[in-house]
Amino acid sequence: GKKWVLMVTAQTPTNIAVIKYWGKRDEKLILPINDSISVTLDPSHLCTTTTVAVSPDFTHDRMWLNGKEIPLSGGRYQNCLRELRARASEVEDEEKSSSAAGFACLVFSLAKPKNVKEDQSKLSSIARQGSGSACRSLYGGFVKWIMGKEKNGSDSVAVQLADEKHWNDLVIIIAVVSLRQNETSSTSGMLETVETSMLIQHRAKEVVPKRIIQMEEAIKNRGFPSFARLSCADSNQFHAVCLDTSPPIFYMNDTSHRIISCVEKWNRFEGTPQVAYTFDAGPKAVLISHNRKTAALLLQRLLFHFPPNSDTDLNSYW
Numbered sequence: 001g002k003k004w005v006l007m008v009t010a011q012t013p014t015n016i017a018v019i020k021y022w023g024k025r026d027e028k029l030i031l032p033i034n035d036s037i038s039v040t041l042d043p044s045h046l047c048t049t050t051t052v053a054v055s056p057d058f059t060h061d062r063m064w065l066n067g068k069e070i071p072l073s074g075g076r077y078q079n080c081l082r083e084l085r086a087r088a089s090e091v092e093d094e095e096k097s098s099s100a101a102g103f104a105c106l107v108f109s110l111a112k113p114k115n116v117k118e119d120q121s122k123l124s125s126i127a128r129q130g131s132g133s134a135c136r137s138l139y140g141g142f143v144k145w146i147m148g149k150e151k152n153g154s155d156s157v158a159v160q161l162a163d164e165k166h167w168n169d170l171v172i173i174i175a176v177v178s179l180r181q182n183e184t185s186s187t188s189g190m191l192e193t194v195e196t197s198m199l200i201q202h203r204a205k206e207v208v209p210k211r212i213i214q215m216e217e218a219i220k221n222r223g224f225p226s227f228a229r230l231s232c233a234d235s236n237q238f239h240a241v242c243l244d245t246s247p248p249i250f251y252m253n254d255t256s257h258r259i260i261s262c263v264e265k266w267n268r269f270e271g272t273p274q275v276a277y278t279f280d281a282g283p284k285a286v287l288i289s290h291n292r293k294t295a296a297l298l299l300q301r302l303l304f305h306f307p308p309n310s311d312t313d314l315n316s317y318w
């Protein structure tokens, strides 16, 4: 027969959580202990490029993330690929196409939110099994990942709250504070927090449900002050539960803390929030300003207070 290699390259937009997901109730299915809300970044600016290659001549599938080959031995990728393969053979039955094409079409549809029509819960669950927060990248704009109640995860899905046009005067600036790799991965960090922190229970049960309602309201009304207060408070509480973990997890560094102080001072000086900050499992700052003018001011201030140094110098990194 003919020899073939199928390669598919897909780009997935990055999403930034403003109400954080931290902690799983099911490690295998990747089901969270609380709802979360994120904003999806414009894929033309920031996204992940994934290439998958399959061939009957390969002993194993191969995958590249942003051009760098990664081993597919990890359980997560295997789970994800197993789901994709199972789904690909279903497509084959339905459409009488080759299973490889089914595989490709599925990977594509995962990366292209606009093509995703039906089967939301299935797509959510496949994306979720790669990395929990990835299921929120299925849509642009503002997205909520509903934790769901079912044991099998069928109702743990991402839904779009508002599309990318709804609040397009927001400007998001990512400040790469350090190029060093995170010491604790989100997977092991979450696990340790759920096992050792008491604060995480309070957060998941008492705090987040209220914040989700308020955040949805803020997004709907484009209410920046409320949006900013909630984002900052939720980021700070996420890092507080990390500190409440035994042994404690430190994701932010001195520069992160100084950026928080700067923004807090600025917002207090203005009397109403101008900029929101949020930090994930690492020291880099995500800063959200309510318009381009404030974003320009923010950039000026950041560069003034934090001139580039050897730790953030991209030239020495690449």
Ligand code: PMV
Residues within 6 Å of the ligand: 016, 017, 019, 020, 021, 022, 036, 131, 132, 133, 134, 186, 187, 280, 281
């Ligand atoms: O989906 P993961 O395992 O990469 O975890 C993401 C966790 C945070 O980025 C810290 C929060 C979030 O909701 O994205």
